[in-house]
Ligand SMILES: Nc1ncnc2c1ncn2[C@@H]1O[C@H](COP(=O)(O)OP(=O)(O)OP(=O)(O)O)[C@@H](O)[C@H]1O
């Protein structure tokens with residue numbers, strides 16, 4: 001049923017490789033196999049989107065690449081070195097920003113810069129913090145605390161913090177998931193801009209099909225868990241820079257969109273019919289009333 | 293026509309409500325506590341008249357009020373006595389030195405009975421030292437327990453065992469150990485002070501320890517991940533992530549500890565006859581004069597007021613060091 005994984009990058013130098021990655025979580029009912037046989041080769045500067053239904057294991061993949069989880073089988077290799085612990089060369093932008101609430105915007109980024117000093121002098125560090133804040137258009141709020149920022153602004157700072165570590169790979173777990181559509185579009189444009197100028201390798205988790213097609217070089221679609229794996233990989237062959245307005249009329253763009261939607265809602269359909277949900281609710285009500 | 297009329301009416305109504313709400317809020321903040329206190333004093337005065345003890349009538353608000361002034365005057369008198377004593381001593385020494393240049397002046401210390409205010413000072417000083425010692429042990433240990441499940445598992449049974457122990461059970465042991473261990477010809481602190489302070493420390497340890505451990509172990513997982521991605525070393529991890537995020541929990545523990553420490557100290561002073569407010573109460577009780585009960589009542593109220601002030605003090609320190617100013621602190 002799944003297409004054989006296309007390997008467009010096999011000729012190029014290996015940059016980031018997930019080979020045969022699988023993970024079992026220990027639970028009360030014995031080990032729970034969340035991922036199995038995840039194989040993916042990513043070349044330098046690629047923008048990869050991970051898409052799949054909720055709970056399929058996208059965050060788990062990202063956490064394994066970040067080194068926050070240890071794969072049970074297989075492993076991750078970045079520039080010929082095995083990944084086995086977290087580190088700043090694989091910076092993470094967390095879903096809910098995860099800024100330190102007691103530090104100002106500037107200090108949050110500064111902490112990352114100080115940790116990944118790269119032989120910078122004091123003045124150079126200051127300049128580097130400011131440069132990264134400027135990159136996400138947050139210079140004006142440098143002295144504010146995270147609690148004084150809007151959701152979109154916090155996410156920008158999170159991105160600035162990650163970028164300031166000069167990571168080889170930028171990992172983003174639904175970075176715009178909690179934002180409204182307008183802010184989201186704004187930040188997507190920022191990320192495209194930054195990706196074009198810095199050329200980082202990016203892995204981004206998303207639930208948004210448009211976002212995936214607009215930003216990615218390849219879209220990695222995951223099957224449903226347990227024992228989730230990569231179902232299909234879609235090459236997005238669209239000219240950059242991509243313009244979101246122009247894209248709406250673009251035939252290829254719409255075909256890509258269609259392909260992802262087909263995968264999600266036909267091949268990996270998880271949506272319950274309304275009548276089924278109603279039946280479930282009725283049953284649980286019966287249970288609770290009989291228990292009482 | 294109707295529509296245009298309704299809007300301003302509604303608006304005025306809302307405005308009125310807002311004003312009323314503000315008025316009641318102000319009432320709540322100022323008036324209600326005062327009413328509460330007045331009712332208490334009235335009840336006290338009424339009930340006190342009807343209680344006859346072997347030392348006479350139970351003191352009402354008026355007697356207590358009078359006694360508090362008497363205590364102030366006693367303190368002043370004692371203070372003047374002491375000054376006079378030192379003046380005389382100085383004069384005598386000067387005279388002696390003038391007569392005989394080789395004479396080394398003796399240093400004498402005025403040994404009048406400590407007044408009520410001296411006792412307050414002793415108690416405050418003791419509780420501060422005991423609390424401080426407990427805190428510098430409990431906070432680091434709590435952080436260690438919160439960070440490492442192993443340490444927590446090792447220490448937890450001890451915490452559970454010693455936490456419910458009444459300080460007064462410790463007191464005889466502490467007294468004996470201090471007498472045995474703390475021997476010095478020229479002691480910097482008196483033994484009674486050490487005994488009281490150690491007893492306070494033993495009881496102040498637990499709330500701070502437990503709250504710190506809980507605070508540290510419930511740090512947001514994402515923040516810990518941030519620390520891992522940044523590869524913060526253990527020291528920086530504690531300093532930059534653990535401490536700031538568990539400050540509220542640590543202070544909850546510290547405030548509980550200080551409150552307990554203050555209560556414990558008074559009891560320990562009474563039982564061990566160590567100088568302090570507790571001894572004042574005990575001495576007055578033994579004294580058994582007609583004013584004793586009123587004087588004890590002054591001490592009781594003073595203990596309460598000081599306990600309240602100590603708590604407010606901790607609160608303002610917490611406000612000062614906590615990053616989260618929006619959280620309502622009580
Ligand atoms: N630490 C853990 N212990 C046990 N099970 C886990 C753990 N982390 C994840 N899982 C399980 O692994 C599966 C995948 O979880 P994961 O968080 O990766 O999903 P996801 O695709 O990121 O979902 P979402 O889109 O909702 O964020 C889920 O069934 C989840 O219950």
Ligand SMILES: [Mg+2]
Nearest residue numbers: 058059060173
């Ligand atoms: Mg997730």
